[in-house]
Amino acid sequence: MVAHKPRNSMLPGGVPKLSRSAVYKKRALYKRQKVQVKPAVEEKATHKTKTVQGEKNGGTREVPLQRQPRFYPTEDSKKPLNNRRKVKPTKLRSTIVPGSVVIMLAGSHRGKRAVVLKQLPSGLLLVTGPYKINGVPLRRVDQAYVIATSTSVELPALPDTLTDALFKRKAKPTKNEKEMFVENTAEEPKISAEKIALQKEVDALVVPAVKSVDMLQSYLRSVFTLRKGQYPHEMKF
Incomplete structure (x- = not known):
């Protein structure tokens, strides 16, 4: 054989x-190729036989095991899609650490400088001016809206009450039909005494740390601006 x-x-x-x-x-x-035959699936019973009394009722009747709802919603309710994504904690930039001085780029205090106190569980940065120096109160800021500088301050131990719950807003009461057409005479929401006391407590800890660094107090009071021919990607902060 060959x-x-x-x-x-x-x-x-x-x-x-x-x-x-x-x-x-x-x-x-x-x-x-081998084709696998799927095993036969046993059909589950959906109805049961129920005896019915009376001569003209047939004696038995098929009754569903699971009753159907009597009423249906008028609009389709949205169902969330299945998602395997797990919520991961926000990764903090290597240039931002507790005590770093950052430049705020958005909000009512944009252009001002602030000191980073810590990163909250929500992933946002907790910053302050301090308020006594440049008027920036305790605020939560996304790290995407700040410019990190190389200047930093050594912070002391901060109060444990600095959490995300401090910034939670109260739900507004719903109005009925009569109240919808009544002029709103309610006063504007005021800052609570608890927040004011906490701001003073934080300022008493951060201000001495700021004053211990030469020229840092005047640096925090100055506002960041760009002039003609200045490009932020070419600057070293």
Whole structure:
């Protein structure tokens, strides 16, 4: 008997002449694929037989095991899609640490400088001017809206009450039909005494740390601006 010549041969360097997919096609292995037969699924009972009394009722009746609702919503309710994504804590930039001086780029205090106190569990930065120096109170800021500088301050131990719950707003009461057409005479919401006392407590800790660095107090009071020919990506802060 003559030995069967192999379909694939080796080229110099130990590289096969044909790829695996080409050999698969030449040998017609696709015709020999094993098809698995799915096991038969037992159908679950959806109805049960119930005996009914009376001569003209037929004796028995098929009753569904699970009752259908009597009323249906007038509008389709949105169902959330299945999502495997896990919420991960926000990664803080390496240039921002507790005590870093940042420049705020958005909000009512944009252009002002502030001191980073810490990163809150929500991922936002907790910053302050301090308020006694440049009027920036305790605020939460996204790190995408600040410019980190190389200046930093050594902060002392801060109060444990500085959390996200401090900035939670109270829900507004809903109005009925009569109150909708009445002029709003309610006073504007005022800052609570608790926040004012906490701001003073934080300022008493941060201001001495700021004054210990030369020229930092006047640096925090100045406002950041760009003039003609100045580009932030070319600057070193």
